[in-house]
Structure formats: C-alpha cells, structure tokens
Amino acid sequence: MAIESPAKVIDGKSVAKQIREEIAVEISRMKDAIGVVPGLAVILVGDRKDSATYVRNKKKACESVGINSYEMHLPDNSTEEEVLHSITRFNEDPSVHGILVQLPLPSHMNEEKILNAVGIEKDVDGFHPLNIGRLAMRGRDPLFVPCTPKGCIELLHRYGIQIKGKKAVVLGRSNIVGMPAALLLQREDATVTIVHSRTKNAEDIIKQADIIISAVGQAHMVRGSWIKPGAVIIDVGINPVEDPNSPRGYRLVGDVCYEEAIKVASAVTPVPGGVGPMTIAMLLSNTLSSAKRVYNFH
Ligand SMILES: NC(=O)C1=CN([C@@H]2O[C@H](COP(=O)(O)OP(=O)(O)OC[C@H]3O[C@@H](n4cnc5c(N)ncnc54)[C@H](OP(=O)(O)O)[C@@H]3O)[C@@H](O)[C@H]2O)C=CC1
Ligand SMILES: Nc1nc(=O)c2c([nH]1)NC[C@@H]1CN(c3ccc(C(=O)N[C@@H](CCC(=O)O)C(=O)O)cc3)C=[N+]21
Numbered sequence: 676m677a678i679e680s681p682a683k684v685i686d687g688k689s690v691a692k693q694i695r696e697e698i699a700v701e702i703s704r705m706k707d708a709i710g711v712v713p714g715l716a717v718i719l720v721g722d723r724k725d726s727a728t729y730v731r732n733k734k735k736a737c738e739s740v741g742i743n744s745y746e747m748h749l750p751d752n753s754t755e756e757e758v759l760h761s762i763t764r765f766n767e768d769p770s771v772h773g774i775l776v777q778l779p780l781p782s783h784m785n786e787e788k789i790l791n792a793v794g795i796e797k798d799v800d801g802f803h804p805l806n807i808g809r810l811a812m813r814g815r816d817p818l819f820v821p822c823t824p825k826g827c828i829e830l831l832h833r834y835g836i837q838i839k840g841k842k843a844v845v846l847g848r849s850n851i852v853g854m855p856a857a858l859l860l861q862r863e864d865a866t867v868t869i870v871h872s873r874t875k876n877a878e879d880i881i882k883q884a885d886i887i888i889s890a891v892g893q894a895h896m897v898r899g900s901w902i903k904p905g906a907v908i909i910d911v912g913i914n915p916v917e918d919p920n921s922p923r924g925y926r927l928v929g930d931v932c933y934e935e936a937i938k939v940a941s942a943v944t945p946v947p948g949g950v951g952p953m954t955i956a957m958l959l960s961n962t963l964s965s966a967k968r969v970y971n972f973h
Contacts, residue, residue, distance in 0.1 A: 683834070683942040685909070687826070690833050691952035698959050699740040705963075705972055706741070713966035714743040715773040715799065715958070716765040720758060720784070721751035726777050733775070736955045742962055745771060755784050759792050766794040772969060773799030773962035778851065796968070799961040801825075802851065810858050818968075819961045824856035826953030827888050827909045828863065834942060836886070836907050838863040844881050846870045846897070846930065847890035852911055856888045889930040899935025908936055908943045911950045 706712055715737055719730045730746065737744035747761045758776070765771045774797045780786050795803045801810070801821035809817040831838055843865040847853030853869065861867045865886065870877045881887060881901045887908045889897055894914035902908065912930030929946035936943050944950055967973060 684937075685830050685834055685907075685942050685944040685949060687830060687944055687949040687951065687953045688947075690830060691826075691956040694829075694953075694956040695736065695740050695959065698956075698963055701963055702741040705967065705970075709970055709972055711966060711970055711972070712741065712743050713773070713962050714745060714768075714771045715775065715962045716745040716747065716768075716771045718747045718749070718758065718761055718765075718774070718776045720749045720753060720777070721781050723779075726779075730777055733955055733958065736959055737962075740959055742959060743770065751781050753781075755789065758784065758789055762789070762792045766792075766797060769969075771797065772966040773797055773958070775800050775958065797965060799958060799965055800851075801855070801961070807850070807855065807858075810855060810862075819965070820859065820957075821851060821855045822957035822961065823852050823890075823911060823950060823954045824859050824888075825957045825961075826950055827856055827911065828859050829957065830909060830944065830950070830953060831886070831907070836942065838865050838886065841865045841885040842868070842883055843886040843888065844868045844870060844884035845888045845890070846877075846881070847892075847911075849890065852890035853888075856890065856911075860886070860888070887931075891930050893930055894928050895930070895932040897931040897936070899932060899939050902936055902939045904939050905941045906939070908940050909950060910944050910946055913946060913951060 717730050717733055734744045749757055765774045774793050776789060790802050795805050798806055799819055801819040806817040806819055809815040843860045845853050845857040848869050848871045857867045857869050868880055870880055878901045882903055884906055887906060890911035892912055894916050908931055910929035910931045914928050915925040916928050918926040927947050
C-alpha cells in the first residue's frame, strides 16, 4: 500500500507575524534615520459588520508595527462627494502614505469613480487602473501590487514552492483578487488558466493544476477529487457557514474542502489562518514602501 505523505499546512498566520516583525524593524530604522513614521488612512462608509471588523484589524496591525493609522468613518447615507472630499484630504496630507477605501461601498456609490480618486502614489491597495495596467504589461512595474494576490505569491515564495513553468489555475476573476492573482502568476512564469462562473468543465481544468489559487466565495466548492495529487492550494475564500457549536453561530471556511484537500495536495492554506493575515501584512508592507519612496529612503 502506498503511504500518503501528509500535506503541508501553509501557515499564513505565522508567516504574516514574521513579516510584521520585519516591517517593525524597518519602521524603527526609518524613524531613527529620518524621523518619519509611515501613515495609513482607511475610509469606511456604512455599518457593515464584517467591514468594521476588517478595519479594526487593520488598525490593530498598524499599531503593532508602528504605522500611524487614520480612520474616516462616514455614514451609509453619505454622498459620493463626501467620500471624494475625504480622499482629497488624505491625498494632500503628507503624513498619510497609504489610502484604503474599504470595499464594498454602499450600492448608491460609483466604485470606479471613488477608487480613481485615490492618488496613485498612495494607492496601497493597488486598485487604481494605472497600477493594474502596469501589472498586466511586460516590462512595466506597478507602484503597488494588490495585497491579497501579493500575499498568495509571498506564501508560495516563503515555502520554497516553484512557480516558474508550473500549470496554475486561478478560480475567480474579480478586480481585487482573481484577475491580479492570475497576472502575478503569469509574471512569475506560470502558465495560467482562469476559471469563472461561465467556465465549462471547471473540475477537469482544476484537476490539471500544479498550483490552485481559489477566490470564488463558494464554501467547499473544490473537492478532494478535483485536485491533482501533489498540487499546492492557496485558498482565498472566506465563507461563513452555519455552526451551532461556534459562539458566533457560524464559522469561516474556504472555497476548498480542506479535510479532503489535505489528503491529496502537497500543501494547503487553512481558512482562517491562511491568506487573510497575509493580506493585512502586505497592506502594511505597501504602506512602508510608499513612505520609503516619498523620502527616497532604502
Ligand atoms: N483572504 C482575503 O484576504 C480575502 C478574501 N476574500 C474572499 O475571497 C472570495 C472571493 O472574493 P472576490 O474576488 O471579492 O469575490 P467576487 O464575488 O467579486 O468574485 C468571485 C469570482 O468567482 C467566480 N465564481 C463565482 N461562483 C463560481 C462558481 N461556482 N464557479 C466558478 N467561478 C465562480 C465569479 O465569476 P464571474 O466573474 O463569472 O461572476 C467571480 O469571478 C470571497 O470569499 C471573499 O470573502 C476577498 C478578499 C480578500
Ligand atoms: N479596499 C479593500 N481592501 C481589501 O483588502 C479588502 C476590502 N477592501 N474589502 C474586504 C476584503 C476582505 N479582506 C480580508 C482581509 C483580512 C482577512 C483576515 O485577516 N482574515 C482572518 C480572520 C478572519 C476572522 O476570523 O474574521 C483569517 O483568514 O485568518 C480577511 C479578509 C480584505 N479586503
């Protein structure tokens, strides 16, 4: 009987902690040398509970590494002009090096118009079309790479997983995760296929992948039988499922059926504790590089 080698858990939580420690060292080095402390501004519109939690976590993470954080909380019924006004203020404020507009915005707002207003040199989310355009072009470099896809690639690098020449499948094509993740994998010389809601035979395509990055937002969609033995799985999905045994009444699971995947794959990220903490670590990293760029400090 063949002995299955157990899949390796890709521990995003501990890698993120290590990255935060590296960032903290850099921040104190910069403060000592030139007296500058990086600043991140977060704009939150409305009262979505999940968004409020994310914003709180980002603030805590800033504090833990020594980044100044500024928060603008606007009510759900604010006008687009009010949001644009806060963005302009932060664009002009020299103590702010990164601006993040928490998504989703209330449905009456034009997301494109609002995200375009963030100065590209402070766009630490990497959502500005000019940043995405540069990410897509050969020989060009964006000022900032979107945090979640960057966190996925960073996990692969830190676990010594080769990307070059590999077959990668990305599930999902959103502007904030799937599409930039596919662009990044391609820049790393993977051969990339994107699966979305209109894809036929998704299972067959996924089964060929050496590397899977999943960002569809469908609990447990990817089953163990869809995975090639030895594949590496980065599960971005964060999906609440009912769980009467959990104090909140629900728990979070990924897009991939973890219990099945761990038996087939060579490495898997858990949810929670995988990509989520990396997203926040990359946001801190982008904010630090933004401040370094302003002062030409290396
Ligand atoms: N860990 C982290 O840091 C982060 C996690 N997330 C999580 O990642 C997930 C995806 O987020 P986001 O990209 O914003 O989501 P979106 O809803 O914007 O995009 C989902 C994508 O998945 C595709 N899709 C949906 N259902 C299926 C299906 N059954 N088969 C194949 N493709 C499908 C959609 O296809 P189509 O384009 O055809 O509609 C779309 O491209 C969510 O669970 C979210 O909570 C998001 C951001 C950060
Ligand atoms: N402008 C903008 N930028 C974003 O980057 C952005 C956004 N809007 N809107 C929402 C999504 C979602 N997102 C997450 C970040 C961290 C965790 C995270 O840290 N999760 C933990 C814990 C989750 C928990 O327990 O609640 C984990 O997976 O271990 C999750 C999700 C960033 N997003």
